[in-house]
Amino acid sequence: MPNSTKNLNHRVIVIDDDKEMRQSLIYLLSAAGWEVEALAETSMIENKVAAFLPDVILSDVRMPNSSGLDLLSEKSNVAQLPIVLISAHGDIPTAVQAMRDGAYSFLEKPFDPQRLLTVLRNAAEKNRLSKDAERLRKQLATLSGLDRVLLGKSEMLQSVRESVLDFSSADAAALILGETGTGKELVARALHNLSDRANGPFLAINCATIEAEGFEKRVFGEAGQSQGLFRQAEGGTLFLDEIGTCTLDVQAKLLRAIELREILPVGADKPITVNVRIVSASNEPLDQAINDGRFRSDLYFRLNNVVIDLPTLRSRKDDIPLLFEHFLQNYAELYETQIPEVTTEDMAILITHEWPGNVRELRNVAERLVLASRRGAGSVSEALRVQNDMGDVPETLREAVAAFERTLIAKAIRNHKGKMDAVAEALGIGRRTLNEKIVKLNLNKSDLLD
Structure with missing residues (x-):
């Protein structure tokens, strides 16, 4: 799929009490590919901004019940947007004050259509870049x-x-x-x-x-x-x-x-x-x-x-101590208890386990150990034994069957020291079926016999 999100039309809200001017601006902007919403006054601007999510606001300065200048002092999401002001009564003091108050630009009527489009496009792109930069800062802050x-x-x-x-x-x-x-x-x-x-x-x-x-x-x-x-x-x-x-x-x-x-x-x-x-x-x-x-x-x-x-946990066993410590810390904080002590023997048990449920299974063992330690009992071997008795309950029947077959075949290969004819006979299946299941379940005979 093409990245159409980068090519979405810019959005603008036009505010002008002059109906003819309002319609003229709608026609100009729509023809240039903008999405346009229009208002005759500023009273409904908050709701319109919340619903339409514009990139920029284009507003007349002088209107019967309000002024475009008032938008600049709004303590809301309206003032966070770039605001371009237009006026038939433009003068230097008004323009200077508008820019000081935060207006993106100030144009005097009659304005050049191409200049207006350029100003609005620059304002909209600046706003989107600002949003992207903020999102990137949040991403970087949570990249860990x-x-x-x-x-x-x-x-x-x-x-x-x-x-x-x-x-x-x-x-x-x-x-x-x-x-x-x-x-x-x-x-x-x-x-x-x-x-x-x-x-x-x-x-x-x-x-x-x-x-x-x-x-x-x-x-x-x-x-x-x-x-x-x-x-x-x-x-x-x-x-x-x-x-x-x-x-x-x-x-x-x-x-x-x-x-x-x-x-x-x-x-x-x-x-x-x-x-x-x-x-x-x-x-x-x-x-x-x-x-x-x-x-x-x-x-x-x-x-x-x-x-x-994604690699299996058994293919990266050097990561098990780091992962297990991480899960213990998380669950100790969650259950407001001390982190259980893990001995060298405990870690050896974890590293030699096959982990058919991968990281999810390791996380479950860590949680079980933390819960047991709150009662002053429990060990890694006990938590692992409970895990094996219960199984790492898969979400679907297909997953459950695959996990069971993987464990059963792995155990048979180890018991028969890799002699595949004996493995097939013990499992009650043909040698070809066994080979197909080994491939499907991503089992590595050499890893099982190490």
Whole structure:
């Protein structure tokens, strides 16, 4: 999708009691590509600004019930906008006073149309740059939040952080790949929060939780009843989690919406243009799903303009001490208790664990340990044992089955010392099926036997 957010028309509110002048200004500005709202006086300006969100205000100075100069002294969001004043009674003292009071510019009637357009454009662009700079300051102030979301010193994590920062400025569709619990939605939110769409909505949907027959209404909306997620996310980001669970029929409808940048609500006669960045995620390699005939290759190539692969926790075990300490501090603050002591033996237990639930599972163990320590009991091994008994409960049946299969196969490979025929026999499946599952579940035999 092109970055249409950068090319949105500028918005202006025109205030002039002279109807003929007001209509003339509306025609001039509209012809130049501006979005225009007009008022005959300043009394309703607050409501109009709140609803229309203009980039600049163009106001006459002298009107029967108010003055454009009064706008400059407003202690509100109106005075925060650039205000361009025009007057048929202009004089040097008035102009000087207006500029001192904060007016962006002062023009005398009759004015040159091109000069007016230039002044307004410069004022609007300055206002948008000011907003962008403020948003950037907020981003920089919270940039450490990205470090907290993707906490770790491993090269893999550093690469992911760099990818998020690089790709956030792009408006192309992004695909996030990673096992359950690796933080796919957190990365999607980071891509949104660091993008030009940060002021727009971020909406997330887990595709696996929506029945195929209800998907169209939920995502595209229904004429005269509901907007649907695409329209609700207008100007922002729509995150499609577990995209691989969509049926082929749903995939075809998503492909059309992404390709044409328009949707057809259920029961509607005409399509509606949408301006949304699509970020999707999957906990399985979609190329395997394509080979199995479960996923459309044309949709895959529309979704993967940008690809971010999230590493598993077991592939970056050096990060476990840092992550665990971070989670302990957070939960100790949350539950208003002391941070539990973690011994060398405790840390060894954590590092040797396989972590099928990844960072989410590690966080759950940390929380369990903090809660136990409040009662003067608990240990890492006990917290981990409870975790294993309960499982890192996945959000969907597909995730639950994948997590169970991953744990079972990994255990069998270790028990049979990597002899795959014996592993297949113990599991009661064929060797080919075993190989396919190892690839699908992203298991590494050498890692399991280290």
